[in-house]
Amino acid sequence: MHCKSTKYYNMEKRKLGNSGLEVSALGLGCMGLSFGYGPATDQKDAIQLIRSAFESGISFFDTAECYGPFTNETLLGEALAPIRDKVVIATKFGFEDGDSKKGLDSSPARIRIAIEGSLKRLRTDRIDLLYQHRTDPKIPIEEVAGTVADLIREGKVKHWGLSESGTETIRRAHAEQPLAALQSEYSLFYREPEKDILPLLQELGIGFVPFSPLGKGFLTGSIDEKTKFDPSDFRNIVPRFSEENRKANQNLVELVRSIALQKEATPAQVALGWLLAQKPWIVPIPGTTKLHRLKENIGAVTLKLSHEDIQQIEDAAAEIIIQGARYPADLQNRVGK
Secondary structure (H helix, E strand, O other): OOOOOOOOOOOOEEEOOOOOOEEEOOOEEOHHHOOOEOOOOOHHHHHHHHHHHHHOOOOEEEOOOOOOOOHHHHHHHHHHHHHHHHOEEEEEEOEHHHOOOOOEOOOHHHHHHHHHHHHHHOOOOOEEEEEEOOOOOOOOHHHHHHHHHHHHHOOOEEEEEEEOOOHHHHHHHHHHOOOOEEEEEOEOOEOHHHOOHHHHHHHHOOEEEEEOOOOOOHHHOOOOOOOOOOOOEHHHHOHHHOHHHHHHOHHHHHHHHHHHHHHOOOHHHHHHHHHHHHOOOEOOOOOOOOHHHHHHHHHHHHOOOOHHHHHHHHHHHHOOOOOOOOOOHHHHOOOOO
16 A cells, blocks of 8 residues: 655645635644653654655644643744744643643733743744633633734734634634634544534634544554553553553544555545545644654645545444543543633
8 A cells, every 4th residue: 555645845725714824734733743642752853854844845833832841842943943934833822831731821921921932932023823722711711812912913923723622712712803723633533523613613714723633643553452652652541542442443444444445545644635625724733753654644635535435434434433532531621611
C-alpha cells in the first residue's frame, strides 16, 4: 500500500468561517513534539520537521503556552522565525501560571500575562489566532471576549477562538467578539460535534479546527491491544485506550483500512480525507514527530473521496459502537462548558 505523494508548496487553502483567516487545508498540531505523548523530540529534529511542513505547503501551526509548559512555543518561535510572515500561528491561554496541571484561569490579568509571554517565546509581535484553551467557569465569557477584543485593537492578536467549548459559551463569546474558529476533537473515532456543534458553527460562520483527527494515532492502524505506550504518554490514562477497548475498537480501523486499500491510500489519509470532505471550513491539525508521517498526512489533501466513498464509510461506521470515554472523568469536566 503506497502513500498518496506529497504535493509541494501549493497546498489547497481554506478560510476559517467568515473571519477571512486563510490557512492551508491541513495544519500541524505541534503539541506532541514537546508534551503529552512521551519524551520530547530532539530540538534539531523538531525544527526540521516544522520547516519541512512549511516547505510541503503547511502554513498553519498550532501550539499553547501549557505545552511543556512553554517549551513548545519556544520551539515554534525558533523554527518559524525565518518565515514568520508566511505562516499563521495559533496559541492558547487559560491555565493558572500557564500550567495545565493547575486550575483554570482566564482572568483578564492572566490573559495579558499569557499573551506577553507567548509573544516573546514565539518571537513575534502578534498572534494570528488566539484560543481560550478551556472555558473558565469563574470568569464570564463576555469578560474574556472583552479582554481579547482589547488585544485585537492593540494589534497583539488578529483573530480569536475557543477550544472544547459548549454551544452556549460559543454563542455568548461570538456575540461579544466574533470568533474565527473553534478547536475541538473530531474524527471518525469521536463524532460528538456533529450533533450540536457543527450546525451552530455553520449558522454563525465560525471555522472548525479538529485536533486528534487521527483519533490520537488510533486511525493510522499502527496501534492495537498489544501496543505499549511510554510511561509519560497521556494515552495510558484514557479509557478509550485501555487494552480491552483498543481490541474492541479495531473494527473501525479495519473499516478505514479497507477503504484505504480501494483508494490506494493509507488509513491515516482516508481518516483525514473524510474530515476534509465534511465541510469546506474544517481544517484538521494532525500532529506527528516523524517526517514520513508528515508527508503521509499531507497526501490526504489530494485524496478526493466521492459521495459514494463517504456513504460507504458512513454506513459501515454506523454499525460500530466505539468503546471507552475519550477522557478520564477529571479532564472531561473541563470540556463542553
